[in-house]
Amino acid sequence: MANAILYVYLYNRIPLFIALVVRPSPYRKLWFLPILCLNIWLLFCVPNTGESPSTSNSLGCAIFCSVLTASDFILLTDVQKELRLQNDKRDIPASSLSARMVWALKLMTSQRAVGWAHEPTGRIPAKPKTSRWTFVVSRLFLGACYYMLSDLLRILAQWRFAVVRRGTTDVGALGSLLDRMTYLTALAEVQMGLTMPYICMSAVSVALGLTEPKEWPAMFGSWSEAYTIGRFWGRTWHQMLRRLLTVHAKFVVKVLHIKNGTSLSWHVQLFVVFTLSALLHLVGEYRIFNNWTSGGAMSFFVIQAVGITIEDMIIALASKIGFRKTTSLSKLVGYVWVCGWLTWTIVWWIGPLTKARFGTPDDKQSVILEFFQRALANETFSIKGQ
Structure with missing residues (x-):
């Protein structure tokens, strides 16, 4: 387990760091190959040596996330020319090696792009x-x-x-x-x-x-924002994967020559985002089950895009018949809808993961509850004289 964590969180970052530091060049994209090969090796050749299901799941997700990050920063984006820290007027390609190293380190450690020009300001708290x-x-x-x-x-x-x-x-x-x-x-x-x-x-x-x-x-954002499925995933839930998913979705739209700003473009991006999220969690499940079929991540995450599409149709219809403002009542209905939707769909994803945790370190009781149970069993809290 220690070796797997070391490979994913250290060795995996070295070629990415170098690819971010080197100046723009047609050959910079070649750095994607060792990262891809390393992650394929990590997934299929490094055995599960007794780590808990939660750890295995996290490692699998980290592997796929590393590939997406490399794809974004090496293949799809000319990072030194396109990505900037807020209020940073420097020409990064012309900067010194030490300046580019510091810049690259900041980029690698800012998954939500806080403090960067591409920060999703309306999507984070x-x-x-x-x-x-x-x-x-x-x-x-x-x-x-x-x-x-x-x-x-x-x-x-x-x-x-x-x-x-x-x-x-x-x-x-x-x-x-x-x-x-x-x-x-x-x-x-x-x-x-x-x-x-x-x-x-x-x-x-x-x-x-x-x-x-x-x-x-x-x-995480406020749970009060979660009165639609879209707002739950886009505002309440963590946004650490937002750029990784959306940049690939925009690339797909570009490849398909779909006009930006259209309903078709938005829905294609929606389904690409949730499909990639499903694949990311599927790799985590593979690390647990050692197969691709025992988990339910694909079903759960892809169906979220379907749910968002359905609710968008309902909201559009309600707007046409006069319900254009968001009221306390509409929010209440929305909370019930989101809770009901997640209650219905989350079983597909969490059920298999819960079974995998039986009898493992993940299957343990509350320390606080165990303390009180032992205290009561030993009559620690008994009142004298009764």
């Missing part, structure tokens, strides 16, 4: 405006809260594990609905798993003076 140490203290406190919430979340996760173990036993309509809703806890697990290390890195980086608080907007 507001940037913190607090002072340095206020930010650090608030991040440490928030990190502690997230750790406790993550631990307590295991209680609901164990309910989901029990549901999956039970299978399709008839528990009635309400019971079935509640059972299916337990799968939504997986989304919270993803949020916790991505947010906690992000918070820790932000606190350390700002405390050391390496970055400023404004460079660390929240990883």
Whole structure:
């Protein structure tokens, strides 16, 4: 497991870093080949040596993400000429080697493009405006809260594990609905798993003076934004893959000679984005199951594009008959719709992943709950005299 992580997160970055540092040249694209070959080798030749399903899934996703990143920064984009830090007037190709190395490192470590000219400003949360140490203290406190919430979340996760173990036993309509809703806890697990290390890195980086608080907007947007499926995936959910997916979708539209700004262009990009996301998570599943058919990522992510298309048609129809403004009532209806949609579709993706976690380190109980159970069993909290 240690070797696989080292290959993905270190060796995999070296050729990409060099490709970003070298000056523009027709031969720069050749750097994509060693990255592609390395990732193919990592996926098919480096065995799973006992890592947990969650770790295997993360490694698989990282492998595909590395290929997409290399494709974007080496094949599709002349990065030194097209990508700029905000308020940076330098001519990067003409800059010194050390300046290009620093620039490349910043580009590689900014998945959401925060602080860059291509930053999706309307798609990520507001940037913190607090002072340095206020930010650090608030991040440490928030990190502690997230750790406790993550631990307590295991209680609901164990309910989901029990549901999956039970299978399709008839528990009635309400019971079935509640059972299916337990799968939504997986989304919270993803949020916790991505947010906690992000918070820790932000606190350390700002405390050391390496970055400023404004460079660390929240990883996830507000859940109040999620009153359509499109807004859930485009605003509430993390946007770390946004550029990687959209730049390839735009390339497909360009290859197909579809006019930009048209409904056809938008929908082609929509389906390309979710298909690539599905493939990314499919590679993660392959790392777990060692086959391409046991998981459900393809079904889940592709169907999200279908859901967005359906809701866009409904919104357009509602607008034509006079419902043009977003009201509190329409948002409430939207929340119910999004919750219902995710409750129905997420089972396809999370069900197989949950089964894979049975009996592994991922299948563990809440530490806080276990503490209270042991305390009660030992009558630690008993009242004397009763």
